[in-house]
Amino acid sequence: MIPFSPPRIDDEVINEVIDTLKSGWITTGPKTKKFEDLITDYCGNKSTVCLNSATAGLQMMLHWFGVKPGDEVIVPAYTYCATGNVVNHCKAKLILVDINEDFNVNIENIKAAITEKTKVVMPVDIGGFPCDYDKLNELVNHPEIKSMFSPNNEIQKQLGRIMILSDAAHSFGGSLNGNKVGSLTDVSVFSFHAVKNLSTAEGGAIALNLPAPFDNEQIRAAIKTKSLHGQSKDALSKMKAGAWKYDVIESGFKCNMTDIQAAMGLVELNRYQSNLTRRAQIFGLYQETFSKKDWAITPTFKTDKKETSYHLYLLRINNISEETRDNIITEIAENQVAVNVHFQPLPLLTAFKNTHNIMDYPIAFNQYKNEISLPVYYNLTNEQTKTVINTVIAAVEKHI
Numbered sequence: 001m002i003p004f005s006p007p008r009i010d011d012e013v014i015n016e017v018i019d020t021l022k023s024g025w026i027t028t029g030p031k032t033k034k035f036e037d038l039i040t041d042y043c044g045n046k047s048t049v050c051l052n053s054a055t056a057g058l059q060m061m062l063h064w065f066g067v068k069p070g071d072e073v074i075v076p077a078y079t080y081c082a083t084g085n086v087v088n089h090c091k092a093k094l095i096l097v098d099i100n101e102d103f104n105v106n107i108e109n110i111k112a113a114i115t116e117k118t119k120v121v122m123p124v125d126i127g128g129f130p131c132d133y134d135k136l137n138e139l140v141n142h143p144e145i146k147s148m149f150s151p152n153n154e155i156q157k158q159l160g161r162i163m164i165l166s167d168a169a170h171s172f173g174g175s176l177n178g179n180k181v182g183s184l185t186d187v188s189v190f191s192f193h194a195v196k197n198l199s200t201a202e203g204g205a206i207a208l209n210l211p212a213p214f215d216n217e218q219i220r221a222a223i224k225t226k227s228l229h230g231q232s233k234d235a236l237s238k239m240k241a242g243a244w245k246y247d248v249i250e251s252g253f254k255c256n257m258t259d260i261q262a263a264m265g266l267v268e269l270n271r272y273q274s275n276l277t278r279r280a281q282i283f284g285l286y287q288e289t290f291s292k293k294d295w296a297i298t299p300t301f302k303t304d305k306k307e308t309s310y311h312l313y314l315l316r317i318n319n320i321s322e323e324t325r326d327n328i329i330t331e332i333a334e335n336q337v338a339v340n341v342h343f344q345p346l347p348l349l350t351a352f353k354n355t356h357n358i359m360d361y362p363i364a365f366n367q368y369k370n371e372i373s374l375p376v377y378y379n380l381t382n383e384q385t386k387t388v389i390n391t392v393i394a395a396v397e398k399h400i
């Protein structure tokens with residue numbers, strides 16, 4: 001059986017976790033701080049906060065920006081449920097828009113969806129391929145679009161425009177114009193969930209990159225406080241003898257990263273380039289084969305400006321129904337290869353069906369109905385990759 005995306009747990013990871021356990025400091029502490037600083041160095045953003053998930057990171061940032069009932073947040077229809085759920089949790093109006101054939105959000109559709117109530121746009125780098133951030137940054141800074149923005153707190157007044165909060169759950173290490181995701185727009189949120197490129201079991205990071213006059217270090221401190229109940233002192237500073245007294249400056253959340261998670265992250269980050277290189281090789285093997293098949297629509301993952309983080313290889317099969325795709329997946333599974341579908345557009349899910357109709361998102365549906373994601377990970381050997389390829393070809397050619 002070839003699994004879809006097993007975590008890379010070896011002695012290096014195990015030893016770093018054991019080191020943390022033996023250190024006596026297991027919750028947020030020195031390793032989390034070090035991991036955050038190394039992420040900032042790697043991505044070239046201004047400051048970073050690690051949390052227990054990407055979802056929490058998205059939610060913290062919507063809360064920080066003061067998104068409330070009556071506000072609108074624009075999200076692509078083609079994403080994981082987390083991107084939509086966090087908007088619903090703020091009781092803001094979720095505005096879904098359709099995508100491009102590269103699976104990413106269409107900037108013209110965002111433009112058409114902007115109103116005086118729009119506070120945030122949340123693009124999603126599907127499969128690790130960065131969205132058109134140059135166009136998106138330009139759009140929210142356009143005088144006509146800016147003049148529509150109606151701030152209702154000091155932070156919104158200071159930004160003076162729609163905030164871009166990127167769901168970069170897939171795209172750690174991806175780049176645009178030679179700059180890494182994290183440094184491409186206002187805020188990008190990474191996921192370190194078990195199935196992602198870089199894993200801390202559960203985890204995420206907010207890459208802060210807000211423009212002047214924002215002080216991103218100060219925002220980092222505010223988000224840290226917000227992620228720990230709104231408490232004015234964290235566990236490490238309360239540890240010092242006699243330093244028991246603290247205040248709670250707001251009703252915060254509880255979603256900090258532990259040093260056990262950060263220990264895994266430090267090892268993964270240190271060897272991340274070799275991870276990306278191996279993933280790129282696997283993409284290359286898939287691409288070489290499938291680009292020769294007339295039934296295959298291969299994904300866009302590298303252009304002269306952009307490069308993916310090689311998170312997901314999103315293969316599509318020409319002219320098939322959803323049912324045929326599902327039969328192909330069953331056939332592949334019966335042959336001991338695990339594949340997946342990324343994603344069911346939000347309007348297909350019960351939680352979003354009542355407010356959004358899939359008929360309004362024809363490209364999202366088309367991209368979804370014939371999509372099959374293939375295994376990509378560091379430990380997948382060339383031989384296993386070949387097995388995946390042969391299994392997929394046999395299953396497709398049997399069913400089309």
Ligand SMILES: *Cc1c(COP(=O)(O)O)cnc(C)c1O
Nearest residue numbers: 053054055080082169191193204
């Ligand atoms: C995995 C994922 C998330 C959520 O990440 P967590 O760290 O599990 O919260 C959000 N958005 C997308 C697109 C994802 O794939």
